[in-house]
Amino acid sequence: MASISRACRIRNPAVFVxxxxxxxAKAIYEFPKVVTTTTKILRATNPLSIPIYVTTQNREKLGPVVSALQPHLTGPNVRADIDKTLFSMITPEIDALLPVPSKGETPIDAVIVGIETHICVTQTALDLLERGHRVYVLVDGVSSVNVEERGVALARLRDVGAIVTTSESILFEILGDASHQHFKTITGLVKETKEETKEALEKLSKI
Known part of the structure; x- marks a missing residue:
């Protein structure tokens, strides 16, 4: 595994949905809150020009991405929209699109939202870490059927080098400076969604 620094500031973000x-929708603990957090993050990707990678698991049987997210999953920022049977998002198609740090290419800072925390999110994070990328798992943007699985998975991911953080923290880290050209846009988004964010954190921040 490539050497990565847990202390490194985010520099090359990409969002993994x-x-x-x-x-x-009816099975996952606090599923609507995962959707609202993901919506907030996706709304920030356009002004910040952040790449997006999207997967579905066996779409024919389990359905498409929820309708609330689909308006935010169009345009040039969407680098991949892949249906899969692998649990990890790092399918051969997505893997081929990512930089290769072992060849001197700049690693990505993978911001992960989605389900289930202990299965597909965990395996995606492990595959990205193994390839030398940095991983940020949003505590207010991931969940599982069984709430207890979340805490176990997030603790494990912290232990292996992933950063467990929040949607608001990651947006301000990406901005980095109040003089950023999109500061007003992103702070406006944060203010607009503050109640949804508060509710999501109340339910999902406990690990």
Whole structure:
């Protein structure tokens, strides 16, 4: 595994949207809050020109990405929209699109939202870390059917080098400076969604 620094500031963000599909809506703990957090992050990707990678798990049986997210999953920022049977998002198609740090290419800072925390999110994070990328798992943007699985998975991911953080923290880290040209846009988004963010954190921040 390539050597990575847990202390490094985010420099090359990419958003990974993992299997947020219609058929999971009634089964996943606090599913609507995962969707609202993901919506906030996706709304920030356009002004900040952040690449997006999207997957579904067996779309024919489990349905498409939820309708609330689909308006935010169009345009040039979407680098891949892949249906898969692998649990990890790092399918051969997505893997081929990512830089290769072992060849001197700049690693990505992968910001992961989606489900389930202990299965597809965990395996995606492990595959990205193994390839030398940095991984940020948004605590207010991931969940599982069983709430207890979340805490175990997030603790494990912290142990292996992933950063467990929040959607607001990651947006301000990407900005880095109040003089950023899109500061007003992103702070406006944060203010607009502050109640949804508060509710998501109340339910999902406990690890």
């Amino acid at each position: 993992c299997d947020i599909q219609e058929k999971f």
